[in-house]
Amino acid sequence: MDDKQKTDIEAVNPVQEPQPVVGEIKDLNKADAALEFLRQGHDVPVMKPEDERRLKRKVDWRIVPLMLACYLLQYLDKTLINYANVMGLQKDTGITGNQYSQLAMIFYVSYLCLEFPHSWGIQRFPTAKYIGIMVTLWGLILACTSACSNWAGLVTTRVLLGVFESAIAPSLIVITAMWYKRHEQPPRMGIWYLGTGGGTIVGSLISFGFQHYSSSGFTSWQIMFLVCGLITVAVGITVIIVLPDNPMKAHFLSREEKVWAIERLRANQTGIENKHFKLQQFIECFTDPQTYLLALITISSNVPNGAVSSFQATIIKSFGYTSKETALLSIPAGAVSIVSILAATNVAGRYNQRGLNVICLLIPGVIGAALMAFLPASNKAGKLIGNYMTNCIGASLPLIYSWVGANYAGHTKKVTMNATLLISFCLGNIIGPLTFTEASAPDYIPAKIAIIVTCTAAMGLTLMLRAYYIWENKKRDKMMVERRLSHIVNVEFADRTDRENIEFRYML
16 A cells, blocks of 8 residues: 555544544545535635525525426326326226225335435436436326326336336435535425425316316326326426536536535535445445434335325215315315425424424324324314324425435435435335225225324334434544544545544434
8 A cells, every 4th residue: 555545544534543633635536526626726705694695595596496396296296196096097997996006006116116226326427417307207107197098007107107206306305415504405305395285286276177178089187197297398308408417517606606505515514426336335324223213214104195195085085075176175285285394394494403393293193193083974074184184294204305415424325325215215105005905995994093103103213313313423522522533624525424424413
């Protein structure tokens, strides 16, 4: 080993030594892409508070609306089958109730299987272009769903829809983390995650509108799939053209704004982007205790989400409403989702408290499921309110997304955990629809009890994860003092993981 290699190792691994260490990251091949950009000698003035506010506004208006559009369409397009079901899908295609449940599930199976390939693709290729292509492809698949007339056709399109839609959430987590400080991430993730509530409202209105359409050639649900698919294709092309891949390649920013956009993220200690796959970081993701706690929280909190998103219209109709009434009565569910997302993510961003907010969102879900399960059938209003309350549960997911974005450093580890998180999301959404069986229709009592049990489990696991972060932060504070460690210059952009970087502190 030559002297240069020894110097690089000593700089990147200062915590190995018990004495004060002062150094600088020198190996650009291993470091974040932002460090190479900064070392090109950009001479820019110091960013003032008003400069930062102006920069954030500029980034917000370019990045956030596109992320919101992508996520809204992702949620709308996967749940259109929910509205199509009350518009005559089963009768027109000749499928049974159990086959419909399998359609709701099969989407998440393909979604799950493609998460790790997508995590590699997100790291290897330009992120924005990758997202745009995926959005365009699933739009084409959705449009093709209008031509389905049997079980085989529906299964094929649902599988392919899951294949392409599975790229969106991990990509948006990465994009949010590369543009915003850790306390700024929950509100931004909350905004693009409003696509769930927005998708519910838009889907309800679209369903209501298309139910007034009649034709001998096409059914109302076929036209609905075709129109939404073409809109999605148009948005995908827009993303390819307009969304920048990272701050270093953002053409809408000046040279000094690019440097400011990077420099202001130093405190995150999570870097911006690194195109090199690092096996050590991949392995570390699965030896980290937080990975398993976050995965279990995500699974347990998404069993209800899978049930509610795929069966909300069916549940409301089971209370004794017509198809048109069901479409309109689904709108308040979207409003509940939007309000809970905005409230929870903004409070989390203001106080840097994600775990407590997750618990506060799960409590209404437990109460709502209990109202649906145990109120008498004659109390339609109470059951409907319970159904609306369960929509608070889904608002916990952007907080979990922001937890991962804030507490995982090292680009390979980060994208690996994003894939793991979405696989956990899929598992919960696969289990959820399975609790709705034909035998338990129309009340679906076992499914509603499952919501109560899984939400309670998620609350307990969230408290455990929060306690782990508190313990880990205190241990690192003590270690810094005992080993008399000094700050390493540019360690923030060294592409080191949160476990390798002793200066890293976890968000609660």
